Amino acid sequence: MNKRSLLALAIALLMFAQIAQTLYSPALSDIGRAFAVGPQTAAQTLSVYFLAFAFGVVVWGRACDRFGRRPVMLVGMALYAVALLVGLRVSSFNGLLLVQGVAAFGAAVASVVTQTVLRDRFKGAELAQVFSVVGIALAASPAIGLFSGASLVQVFGYRGVLGALVLLAACLWLWSWYGLLESRPQQTPDVSLPDTLWRMLSDRGIWRSALWIACFNVALFSYYSLAPFMFQRLGLSESWFGYSGVLLALGSGLGAWFNKRLLQAGYAAMQLIRLAAFCGLAGGIGVWLLQDSAAFVLPMLLIVLAFGMAIPNILGLALVEYADRLGTAGALLGLMYYLLVGAGLILAGWFQALGATLIVCNGVALLLTTFVSKE
Template sequence: MSAKPLLLLAIALLMFPQIAQTLYSPALADIGEAFGVGPQAAAQTLSVYFLAFAFGMVVWGRVCDRVGRRPTMLIGLGIYAGASLLALQVSTFEGLLVAQALGAFGVAVGSVVTQTLLRDRFQGAELAQVFSLIGIALAAGPAIGLFSGASLVHAFGYRGVLGGLLLLSLGLWLWCWRVLAETRPAHLVNAGLFETLWRMLRDRDIWRAALLVALFNVALFSYYSLGPFLFERLGLSGQWFGYSGVVLALGSGLGAWLNKSLLRRGFSGQRLIVVAAGSGLIGGIGVWLTQDSAWFVLAMLWVVLAFGMAIPNILGAALVNYADRLGTAGALFGLMYYLLIGGGLMLVAWFQALGQTLMVCAGFSLVLALAKQRSRLESA
């Protein structure tokens, strides 16, 4: 499979978990009404999603090293389609959570196996450039998810979102079945899961990378978790929340484009992570100051710009010392940061404080990024 078709399919596969998350956000208020639960309980569906997603990352990463990238992808997407069908049938909130967890477990294949496919084909600076290019395309994900989700909820309620996700998963499964080629290297180290886990747990750089990925994601998805209720409190309909995704997509796309351009001009990825953390802090302060009006969406632009700049550089450099076991290491790395994201979003749902959450995430990100930059300068 040549580079261009692989990149197109990789973009679609990486967009799918993102769209599945953001498509669901406009349905939270309708889910709360349909099942008689409050905002805190409804927002927990995203926390359940991330926790189940984390364990799916481990399973699919391990399986793709053992049996191959292609069959693993087909199995995972098939499970997601089955979970979406189940969610359409349930009549209790607990049943919906179970279906949500099963779907998140299945769709995790789109993240870990796709990243492994890309790491099979690209390395070093080229890989960072690929992640940046994909980041520009992924910037449209929140806009597509929020706008489509709001439209589907307006027309069909939360079941419209579930039906849309079912159709998307079936379409992706057919695309992979027809064109996805196997990229698993012929000779891989038979790396033990616990051996690799122990090595990674002792790796300070892995912990720093996992924390950074988690902090930038918690900042981003705290908006998707709390945004519907903020718009409701301001007297604005769920459709306006969907429209806000278009604005945020511009910020994320700009961040990814700036990252790609600055990398080409010789800026280091680590330096750009520091800049991104600073941007996130500016955005967090702005949201905190303006969250009693719809202007807080403009302040969120700084937060999504930070996400678009930081994530490609963090992911591109995270596993450079684990090239002989990419599937397993990628799975464990994903487990680490998705558990952190899930735990963080549980706290976000509990405290219901968007501005403060953004400032805390950006502040910790800036401290971690500066500490890494200082250690590199000292060792140079």
Template sequence: MMLKNLLVLAVALLMFPQIAQTLYSPALADIGQAFAVGPEAAGQTLSVYFLAFAFGVVVWGRLCDRFGRRPVMLAGLALYGAATALALGVRSFNGLLLAQALAAFGAAVGSVVTQTVLRDRFSGAELAQVFSVVGIALAASPAIGLFTGAGLVQHFGYRGVLTALLLLALTLWTWCLWALPETRPASLPTASLRGTLGLMLKDAALWRSVGLVAVFNIALFSYYSLGPFVFQRLGLSAEQFGYSGVLLALGSGLGAWLNKGLLKRGAGSEQLVLAAGGVMLVGSVLVVLLQDRWLFVLPMLLVVMAFGMAIPNVLGAALTAYRDRLGTAGALFGLLYYLVIGVGLTLAAWVQQLGWTLLVCALAALCLAIPRTVRN
């Protein structure tokens, strides 16, 4: 029962950064109008989010190895709440970007510390199964974020989104204060940050994992970054964009469900990642062909299904060689892939071409997955 309760809390904490990102997505057009900036500038708020998130991951991961998982989680959620309250009071676009960066830095605690807690309690095939279960639950995050965000923007503008995020952070902080256990091993030494980084920089398998996590996330979040403006160009509303999140959540959930079932049947995680790359390639080609019509949303199902298949397998196997320094290694791993995601989304916001962004990501995923499969 204790592990079940921990898993429920872990799912909520892992959903938090995703919901914070996707809830914000329908507000991008409203932010552009409120601060008189174009789509390229408004889209940079998500890029700033990921770049600040990357540095938050390494700081919180390092601190959770030194001071424990529980106090660091509470500190990060408190910082997120304070930064969101600050965003509600800013009057300039640069001020909003600064508040967004601070909020992203705090939100990173929900990713790196929660993954570290799960790796403390589970390992090997059991950990892969846990990440698969988590993946199914996380499939609901885009639907919750987009649907709720669209409704809030429709009635209250972007400030309604920020208020909802503030309330969510306060709720999670209270829940963690009441229920989050300390899982840091008592005998865990504090690993050298420089030494761990040196090991990871020379680890080719880890770099492949960084690349795979990055390209699948860039494909997913480029839709949330560029999608509002594609819908606007096609004469569709922010509310309709929010409804698309429900459809995409079904695809992500199907991918995670297929992944869980195939793992139970003995399928290899490397082969599943390769298959996910192929599925994303098919979806991205169809998006390119249909990008001037609302029907482009349908092949996006394949893209998010690929995400649901690939990510649990990549995350579950990425740090098996670093069990003596999970917090520090997880922090650096997160730093690396979130930096790549941030750069990728910045380029995607600059070119404003959803279909071609997805196609590049799919080809990169296949290039990275094929060597892993052949090697194994």
């Protein structure tokens, strides 16, 4: 597989991991109605998703170092599709949560294995550029997920979302079967999971990267878990939430494009992460000030712009010292930050305060950049 074909498949798989989350968001209100649960309870489905996703990341990442990238990808995607097929038949909210957890565990393979394959094939500045290109493509994911999800919910309810995700997973499984070649190095050392874990837990840079990724993800996905109920409180339908995804996609795409141009101009990754945190903090303050109006969506542009700018640089820097164990290290890093994301979204769901959540997340991200400058 040439690099262009690999990048196309990688973008599709990484978009799937994001669309699987955002497509589900417009269904939260319908889930609340179908199972007679409140906003705080319905919003916890995304928290369960991220927590199960975290454990999936470590299992699939470890497995792809031992058994290869391709077979692990195929097994994980198949598990996701089967779980959601079962989800079409569940009749209780707890059953839906269980299905959501199993599906998230399977979906994690698309994230960790795809990132590992990219790190197999690209190094250094080229890898950062690849993640920037991926970031530009991923900017369309929120628009696709929110708009499509809102349309499906209006016609079919939440089961329409589950059915669409099953079909999408099946298509990607077939593409991976025919197009994904094995990229695991021939001489892969048999690294110890406990030793790698201890090394990473003792690495301040890894903790900083995990916290950064968690902060920017909680800021982004707290919108998807809280905004449906904010639109509902303002008397607006689910379709308005779907339309907001188009606007947010523009901001995310602009952030990723801006990041790519600044990297080409010679700006350091750390400078761009700091700039992203400043933008996110300004956006959080704007959302807090406008929370009683539909105009709160406008400062969310700064939040998604910050996400599109920061994440490629953080991912490009995170594992440069773990080149001999990319799958295992990527899995453990993913476990760390997805656990943090899940915990953050649980807190955001409890407090139902989007503006305050955004301010805290971006404030912490900005504070972390000051620790780097002191080292």
